[in-house]
Amino acid sequence: MTQSGSLVYSAILAALAKIAAGSRCQCADPGCGHGARCNTIVEGDRWRARYRVPPADGGADSLDNCEVVCTACFERPTQAS
Ligand SMILES: [Zn+2]
Numbered sequence: 001m002t003q004s005g006s007l008v009y010s011a012i013l014a015a016l017a018k019i020a021a022g023s024r025c026q027c028a029d030p031g032c033g034h035g036a037r038c039n040t041i042v043e044g045d046r047w048r049a050r051y052r053v054p055p056a057d058g059g060a061d062s063l064d065n066c067e068v069v070c071t072a073c074f075e076r077p078t079q080a081s
């Protein structure tokens, strides 16, 4: 089974991650073309919370391991090497 993004399972944890992020996209992928950090304000349905390290790879189910990204960043395919 392959997963491109590992969404946070818990809605509560996702909501806490959004608050911790200041309701801004935390994506730091330079491949998106938004500089060091996206910082797009996320609201409504236009964001996702994902694990930095997927639990399948040993990541913790904790706030420290969550990042909030806007849908544009989340849906952008990661560059294949
Ligand atoms: Zn973004």
Ligand SMILES: [Zn+2]
Binding pocket: 027, 028, 029, 032, 034, 038, 073
């Ligand atoms: Zn991005």
